[in-house]
Amino acid sequence: MSVNPSRQDAHRKPRPWWLGLGVLAMGALWLNGARSIASTTNYIGVGPAAIILAVGMGLAVLGVILITQAMRGELVASPEGEEEAPPSRSAFLLALAGVSIPLLTIRWLGFPLTAMLAFTLVTHAFGSRRTGLDLMVGAVLGSVAWLGFSRLGISLGPFLPLIG
Amino acid sequence: MDILSQLIGGFAVALQPMNLFWALIGCALGTAVGVLPGIGPALTIALLMPITAQVAPASAFIMFAGILYGALYGGSTTSILLNTPGESGAVMTALEGNRMARNGRGAAALATAAIGSFVAGTIGTLALTFLAPSIAELAFVFGPEDYFALMVLSFTSVAVVMGRSMVRGFTALFFGLALGTIGIDTQTGQTRMVFGTLELLDGVSFTVVLVSLFAIGEALYVASRSGTVPAAINPLAGGSWMTRQDWARSWKPWLRGSVIGFPIGALPAGGTEIPTFLSYALERRLSKHPKEFGHGAIEGVAGPEAANNAAAAGILVPLLTLGLPSTATAAVLLAAFQNYGLQPGPMLFATNPDLLWGLIASLYIGNLILLVLNLPLVGIWVRLLLIPRHYIYGGIVVFALVGVWGLSTSWMDLLLMCGLGLIGYVARVYDFPIAPVLIGLILGPQAEIQLRRALAVSQGDWGVLVSTPIATMLLSIALVVLVVPPILARLRSRPKTEPAISTG
Numbered sequence: 264m265s266v267n268p269s270r271q272d273a274h275r276k277p278r279p280w281w282l283g284l285g286v287l288a289m290g291a292l293w294l295n296g297a298r299s300i301a302s303t304t305n306y307i308g309v310g311p312a313a314i315i316l317a318v319g320m321g322l323a324v325l326g327v328i329l330i331t332q333a334m335r336g337e338l339v340a341s342p343e344g345e346e347e348a349p350p351s352r353s354a355f356l357l358a359l360a361g362v363s364i365p366l367l368t369i370r371w372l373g374f375p376l377t378a379m380l381a382f383t384l385v386t387h388a389f390g391s392r393r394t395g396l397d398l399m400v401g402a403v404l405g406s407v408a409w410l411g412f413s414r415l416g417i418s419l420g421p422f423l424p425l426i427g
Numbered sequence: 428m429d430i431l432s433q434l435i436g437g438f439a440v441a442l443q444p445m446n447l448f449w450a451l452i453g454c455a456l457g458t459a460v461g462v463l464p465g466i467g468p469a470l471t472i473a474l475l476m477p478i479t480a481q482v483a484p485a486s487a488f489i490m491f492a493g494i495l496y497g498a499l500y501g502g503s504t505t506s507i508l509l510n511t512p513g514e515s516g517a518v519m520t521a522l523e524g525n526r527m528a529r530n531g532r533g534a535a536a537l538a539t540a541a542i543g544s545f546v547a548g549t550i551g552t553l554a555l556t557f558l559a560p561s562i563a564e565l566a567f568v569f570g571p572e573d574y575f576a577l578m579v580l581s582f583t584s585v586a587v588v589m590g591r592s593m594v595r596g597f598t599a600l601f602f603g604l605a606l607g608t609i610g611i612d613t614q615t616g617q618t619r620m621v622f623g624t625l626e627l628l629d630g631v632s633f634t635v636v637l638v639s640l641f642a643i644g645e646a647l648y649v650a651s652r653s654g655t656v657p658a659a660i661n662p663l664a665g666g667s668w669m670t671r672q673d674w675a676r677s678w679k680p681w682l683r684g685s686v687i688g689f690p691i692g693a694l695p696a697g698g699t700e701i702p703t704f705l706s707y708a709l710e711r712r713l714s715k716h717p718k719e720f721g722h723g724a725i726e727g728v729a730g731p732e733a734a735n736n737a738a739a740a741g742i743l744v745p746l747l748t749l750g751l752p753s754t755a756t757a758a759v760l761l762a763a764f765q766n767y768g769l770q771p772g773p774m775l776f777a778t779n780p781d782l783l784w785g786l787i788a789s790l791y792i793g794n795l796i797l798l799v800l801n802l803p804l805v806g807i808w809v810r811l812l813l814i815p816r817h818y819i820y821g822g823i824v825v826f827a828l829v830g831v832w833g834l835s836t837s838w839m840d841l842l843l844m845c846g847l848g849l850i851g852y853v854a855r856v857y858d859f860p861i862a863p864v865l866i867g868l869i870l871g872p873q874a875e876i877q878l879r880r881a882l883a884v885s886q887g888d889w890g891v892l893v894s895t896p897i898a899t900m901l902l903s904i905a906l907v908v909l910v911v912p913p914i915l916a917r918l919r920s921r922p923k924t925e926p927a928i929s930t931g
Contacts, residue, residue, distance in 0.1 A: 282857060286598055293605055296620045309882060311612040314875045315619060318608060321601045328594050340856050350651040355852075358650035361821075362643050363845050365828055366838070378828060382821040388650040389817030397821070404822060408829050417477045417833045 280333040287326025293319030357388035374419040378405025430560055437784025441792055446489050449482070450789050453490035454796045457497020461517075462505050462811045463819060466642075468498035469755040469865075472763065473637040474830040479766045485782050489789040491763060495756055496548060496793050499699075499736050500801045503540035504808055507728070508533060516699030516735040519707040523720065523727030530723045534805075538669045539677045539725055540732040541801045547685040547733035548794040551740025554689050555747075556787055559776075562748040566773040569749075571880040572891050576901035578874040581751055581866065583905040584694075587912055588701070589860040599859050602850075603867025606631045613872070614879060626839035633762040635831050636868055637755070639844045640861050642827040644851020646820045651852075653816070677729040680710050684733025691734075692741025698754050698862075699738040706734035740790065747771050747783060751870075758865040 297316035332338040361384030369377045382401030383394065391397055409419050440446060460466040472491050479487050502517035507524035520540060527536035569577070586596035609620045610630030621627040669677065687709065688702040710730040711720045720727055745751040750772040752758040764771050769779065776783055801808070831844045854861060878892075885891035893899045 279857065282853065286602075289602075289605065293608070293620065300617060300619060309879055311615045311617045311619060314604075314871075315608050318601055318604045321597070322605060325594060325598045325601060329598065332594065338857065340858075351653065352651075354653055355647060355651035358647050359845075359849075361824055362647065362848055365832070365841050366845065369832065369841065370838070374828075374832065378825045381828060382825050385646060385650065385824045386817040386821040389653045389820060391815075391817040397817075400818065401821065401825070404825050408825060412477065412829060412833055415478055416481045418836060419829065419833055420836050 278333045278336060279338055280330050282338065283326045283329030283331075283333055285326070286322055286329055290319050290322030290324075290326050293322060295319075354388045354390075358385055361385035361388060369420065371424055373421055373423045373425075374409050375402060375405035375422060378402075378408065430557060433560075433780060433784045434556055434788060436781065437786070437788030438791075440485055440781050440785030441489060441788040446486050446785065446789065447792070449486040449490040450493050450793050451796055453493020454497045454793055454800055455493075456490075457494035457499075458501035458504075458797065458800055458808055459497075459811060460494070461498035461501020461503075462808050463501075463814075464505060464509075466819075466823060467756070468495050469637065469759045470641045471498070472756065472759045473634050473641075474826050476634050476759075476763060476766060477830065477833045479763055484767045484769065484779075485785045487763065487767075488760075488782065488786045489793075491760060492786055492789055493793045493796070495739055495760075496544075496736070496790065497797055497800075499548075499739055500541060500544050500797045501808060502735075503544070503728075503732055504537060504801070504805060505812065507536045507540065508809060509812060516703050516738065517732075518700070519703040519731035520728055520735070522707070523724050526721070526723035527725065527728065532723060535669050535673050535725065536723075536728050537805050538802065539673060539729045541798060541805075542669075543677065543681040543684065543729045543733040544736040544801075545794050545798045546681045547688060547735075547737040548740065548797075549791065550682075550685040551689045551692075551737035552787065552790040552794065554737075555740045555743055555790070558693075559744055559748050559787070562744060563773040563776045566749050569773075569897065570895060571877040571884065572893075573895055573897040573901070575874055575877040575881055575892065576898040576905070577749060577751060578870050578877065580901045580905040580908070581753065581870060582863075582874070583908050585753070585863045585866050587908050589698070589862050591858045593912065595857070595859045596863055599854070599861065600863035600867045603636075603864035603869075604871040605867075606636060606864070607868045607871030613876070624839065626837055631843060631868070632834055632840065633759075633865070633869060634834060635840050635843050636847055637759060637762075637865060638827045638830045639847030640851035640854065640864060641755075642823050642830075643844060643848025644855050644861075646824050646827075647848060647852040648855040649816075649820060673725055676716075676725050680706070680726045680730035681733040683709060683713075684730040684735075685737040688734035688737030689741040692738030692753075693744040694741075694753065698742070699735050702734040702738045703731040706730040743790075747775070747786075748773065750873075752866055755862040755865050758862070758869050761869055 293315055297312040297319055300310075300312040300315065329338060361381045364380050364384060365377045368380060372380075379398055379401035382404060383397040386397045386401075387394070409422060412419055441450070456471060457468060460468060460471045471494050475490075475494075482490075499516060503520050503524065506517040506521035507528050510521050510525040524536040524540065527533060582600055586600040587593055589596055605620075607630075609627055611617070611628055612619055618628060684702075684706045687706050688699075691702040691705070692699065707727055707730060710724075710726040711717060714720065714724060714726050716724060716726075742754055742757050745753055746757045746760060748771075750761065750770055752761045761771060769775060769782075827844070831840050834840060851861070853859070881891050882889070885894070893902060
């Protein structure tokens with residue numbers, strides 16, 4: 264018995280039901296938020312909770328539709344993404360580390376050094392292996408940005424908080 | 428006559444040496460970000476938003492307008508030489524322009540794109556000059572119910588038109604609306620959806636959302652797919668100017684593109700993509716050389732490029748006259764106005780004529796600067812494409828960090844940047860449009876204010892929402908925009924029934 268190849272492909276494709284679940288959860292959070300807003304005053308027409316309620320309901324409905332679409336195999340990655348190389352988990356995680364590292368370092372290393380680390384992690388995610396050069400370019404970029412924006416009156420925190 | 432005297436006043440503002448300097452900076456920056464894939468005008472303006480604290484409003488908006496127009500000029504360079512559109516409006520240019528470049532006619536393609544952009548940009552700006560004040564005056568009769576209906580139309584059309592499916596468009600819109608509800612309710616002072624976090628009392632910053640969804644999401648996406656071999660750059664060849672035949676084949680598409688681009692750009696969610704598609708289709712139909720299409724027809728570059736630039740001028744009409752953004756870039760410009768405590772709309776024409784007319788006048792000047800920057804100096808911009816991709820994206824992340832950390836040196840903003848960056852990545856993978864998020868975030872609170880104002884005036888009577896012809900018409904259009912596409916899609920997908928054949 265032969266199986267339709269397109270149907271077989273549809274079975275193999277990942278079904279991102281979690282996406283709909285995330286939207287549904289956000290909707291539930293907003294609905295709960297609307298419930299917890301105190302309504303001590305009588306408002307004409309709509310009070311401060313009404314829009315939260317409407318948005319929560321909208322998100323919940325859309326979440327359910329997205330789950331249904333995902334289960335039917337209608338919610339798939341963009342065709343552009345499919346034409347490109349398969350995603351690399353290690354590259355993604357390195358880039359994510361580059362984006363997240365300011366959370367850990369910016370308060371005690373300052374902006375220029377944090378920018379240097381973030382820059383180097385992202386360049387490595389893109390396949391660069393010239394760590395020394397990347398650190399140097401990142402440090403120069405971070406310092407120039409810090410100096411330039413400080414001159415414009417925009418505070419990016421102390422240059423090197425560790426040395427005060 | 429009044430418009431002309433206002434425009435002359437605007438030129439007096441725009442031609443001040445400092446403003447000319449900012450226009451030049453904006454045009455150069457805009458061209459650079461248009462050339463480089465992955466950075467658009469919306470992100471660039473958002474990253475530069477902190478400077479609004481230091482620079483005079485007129486100067487800042489003159490620079491931002493230069494970025495908006497410059498990105499369109501620069502986008503065509505990448506499309507033609509690299510077959511990678513730097514921004515969405517340049518997709519159609521890549522079809523014929525890159526073929527021309529491969530056939531050794533890259534310089535002619537770049538020239539028709541630049542001159543077409545100049546012609547259409549100037550026509551679009553002329554239309555903006557004479558149309559915007561009339562629309563602004565019309566907007567004086569708008570009541571809160573009309574504004575609410577206008578915003579509903581904007582929401583609906585943005586969610587329906589942008590993205591691959593209506594569900595994804597609406598999900599993006601509702602996500603933006605949800606983010607817009609975070610913070611203190613301006614009318615009652617109650618906190619909403621802050622989860623006990625003091626940093627969220629002022630709401631989620633528009634810049635943080637935009638930078639995270641666009642820059643961080645894009646960097647994560649491209650990094651995870653960085654195994655892809657970058658496209659080859661076609662060398663500039665074939666002389667630097669168009670032949671007499673190229674001129675003869677280009678001028679009509681430039682004019683037609685301008686006529687298509689401006690009105691569609693002025694519609695809510697019109698954007699720059701639809702007019703460029705329409706212009707390409709029209710030129711293909713009208714061309715005396717239809718067989719050249721797909722192999723490097725100059726009309727296929729001239730028309731869409733003109734439509735693209737005329738649409739950019741059109742986008743400014745609803746933004747400046749009604750305070751209604753129809754694209755991501757327009758939403759960022761609206762946020763920039765709000766940063767200065769200004770609300771675009773009819774009142775702005777009365778209260779800040781120097782700023783508005785200076786901005787409009789700067790569009791004429793910016794177009795001229797861009798023609799000079801892009802025609803003889805195109806070789807310099809092409810060199811930007813030689814910067815290694817890892818440095819471009821490393822730089823984008825550093826500047827995203829500047830944009831987010833520079834707002835208020837808040838750790839919460841950095842946390843939001845990471846979370847929203849991940850959401851931006853998922854949106855990129857599953858093709859959820861970003862523009863509806865931004866429009867929901869920026870227009871949601873305003874729509875809520877107008878709704879509550881209308882209901883307060885009517886003593887809670889919901890019938891007020893359809894009490895004026897304008898509101899009724901706008902809500903009816905919104906309903907049509909919402910209902911018609913699914914019906915059409917269903918009709919198209921319905922299998923054609925075979926006529927019954929009598930066998931008797």
